Amino acid sequence: PAVPGRSTARLRTFIATLTRAVERHAAAPVPGAADEAALLATLRPALAALVAHDDWLPDGLATPDPRRYRQVLLHADPLERCSVVAFVWGPGQRTPVHDHTVWGLIGMLRGAETEQAWRPGADGRLQPHGPPRTLRPGEVATLSPATGDVHQVANASTEVPAISIHVYGANIGAVRRSVWEADGTRRPFISGYSNPWVPNLWDRSLELSA
Amino acid sequence: PAVPGRSTARLRTFIATLTRAVERHAAAPVPGAADEAALLATLRPALAALVAHDDWLPDGLATPDPRRYRQVLLHADPLERCSVVAFVWGPGQRTPVHDHTVWGLIGMLRGAETEQAWRPGADGRLQPHGPPRTLRPGEVATLSPATGDVHQVANASTEVPAISIHVYGANIGAVRRSVWEADGTRRPFISGYSNPWVPNLWDRSLELSA
Ligand SMILES: [Fe+3]
Ligand SMILES: [Fe+3]
Ligand SMILES: [Mg+2]
Numbered sequence: 320p321a322v323p324g325r326s327t328a329r330l331r332t333f334i335a336t337l338t339r340a341v342e343r344h345a346a347a348p349v350p351g352a353a354d355e356a357a358l359l360a361t362l363r364p365a366l367a368a369l370v371a372h373d374d375w376l377p378d379g380l381a382t383p384d385p386r387r388y389r390q391v392l393l394h395a396d397p398l399e400r401c402s403v404v405a406f407v408w409g410p411g412q413r414t415p416v417h418d419h420t421v422w423g424l425i426g427m428l429r430g431a432e433t434e435q436a437w438r439p440g441a442d443g444r445l446q447p448h449g450p451p452r453t454l455r456p457g458e459v460a461t462l463s464p465a466t467g468d469v470h471q472v473a474n475a476s477t478e479v480p481a482i483s484i485h486v487y488g489a490n491i492g493a494v495r496r497s498v499w500e501a502d503g504t505r506r507p508f509i510s511g512y513s514n515p516w517v518p519n520l521w522d523r524s525l526e527l528s529a
Numbered sequence: 530p531a532v533p534g535r536s537t538a539r540l541r542t543f544i545a546t547l548t549r550a551v552e553r554h555a556a557a558p559v560p561g562a563a564d565e566a567a568l569l570a571t572l573r574p575a576l577a578a579l580v581a582h583d584d585w586l587p588d589g590l591a592t593p594d595p596r597r598y599r600q601v602l603l604h605a606d607p608l609e610r611c612s613v614v615a616f617v618w619g620p621g622q623r624t625p626v627h628d629h630t631v632w633g634l635i636g637m638l639r640g641a642e643t644e645q646a647w648r649p650g651a652d653g654r655l656q657p658h659g660p661p662r663t664l665r666p667g668e669v670a671t672l673s674p675a676t677g678d679v680h681q682v683a684n685a686s687t688e689v690p691a692i693s694i695h696v697y698g699a700n701i702g703a704v705r706r707s708v709w710e711a712d713g714t715r716r717p718f719i720s721g722y723s724n725p726w727v728p729n730l731w732d733r734s735l736e737l738s739a
Binding site: 334335337392394395397399402493495509510511512514516519522524525527 | 545547703722
């Protein structure tokens with residue numbers, strides 16, 4: 320059977336668009352910053368369409384962990400060229416300052432998120448860069464190593480949960496990247512995922528026989 | 530976290546080989562029977578390598594359902610160009626006579642399976658074709674609509690479970706195909722899958738940080 324209680328069609332449609340775009344991108348003869356910008360421009364409206372409706376995330380994946388934010392894998396490309404992850408935030412939860420090393424998009428599904436960019440200052444040490452930005456339901460932000468991909472993200476609320484849908488140019492849970500401690504110390508980081516089981520998005524037998 | 534108790538590396542390796550082969554196949558200018566035979570020839574040793582070791586299927590997926598054989602989705606291609614399914618047989622369980630409409634491979638992981646081919650006779654009605662074949666651990670069989678893809682499959686044992694790994698040229702659970710009743714009546718069939726959750730094969734954080 321399919322995952323109970325939710326139509327997974329919206330997510331399947333997004334994954335198909337993502338896969339086609341990433342396969343074209345991987346096959347492009349001269350990968351680079353311009354190519355990546357074009358890819359992000361293609362994916363932005365597709366992710367906006369996905370988070371325009373909060374009716375598809377399986378309930379079993381939407382519950383925060385009171386101890387820390389959850390990184391719930393929804394889809395990994397079989398050649399690890401991209402991944403789709405739900406960040407499920409309890410009230411007041413936040414990431415450390417971290418990088419990604421690959422392109423990414425963040426679409427807000429439920430609640431709101433605050434993002435603070437960090438960039439190297441004159442002394443080479445990371446410092447907050449610009450004002451924090453708030454992402455509201457339906458909004459999409461992008462990030463790219465070409466323009467700086469170090470940030471800290473938090474649930475904008477200390478009272479209600481929040482859920483955002485993240486898309487990355489790799490199997491992000493297996494990428495060797497970095498977090499920075501409060502004192503500026505850099506530490507190696509491989510995030511993994513919070514979920515040992517991924518929803519079966521591919522059982523379309525009920526809708527096909529309807 | 531990753532699926533508990535098993536290394537998913539063998540399955541990930543197979544899925545990568547499968548994906549590369551299927552993407553090349555999908556991009557081929559003249560799809561056809563020869564192209565399909567070449568694809569099957571590429572995939573056969575890869576599947577044989579996967580089922581040469583019975584140490585990777587997550588325990589939670591390997592338990593038979595006493596009521597009927599289980600079709601456990603392990604991987605679906607995001608563009609539905611292929612899928613990998615574990616058939617988990619209780620003692621004495623069998624499929625109806627059925628077709629596939631797409632290419633397939635079957636690799637025996639645990640226990641043994643009996644396959645009987647069915648082909649149209651002089652009167653146009655399906656009848657058993659040739660002797661039944663037994664598939665033993667480590668062995669791989671292929672099937673293709675080009676050479677006839679109607680068969681009936683059963684656990685060769687009435688006493689112990691069996692598990693085989695099936696690979697198809699589509700999201701097989703969503704393919705419109707056919708089963709035949711004992712009286713020869715053809716009936717539309719969309720198999721679906723038995724599992725609402727698929728193993729997360731992509732959390733490599735533990736092995737990467739080891
Ligand atoms: Fe981030
Ligand atoms: Fe079959
Ligand atoms: Mg390609």
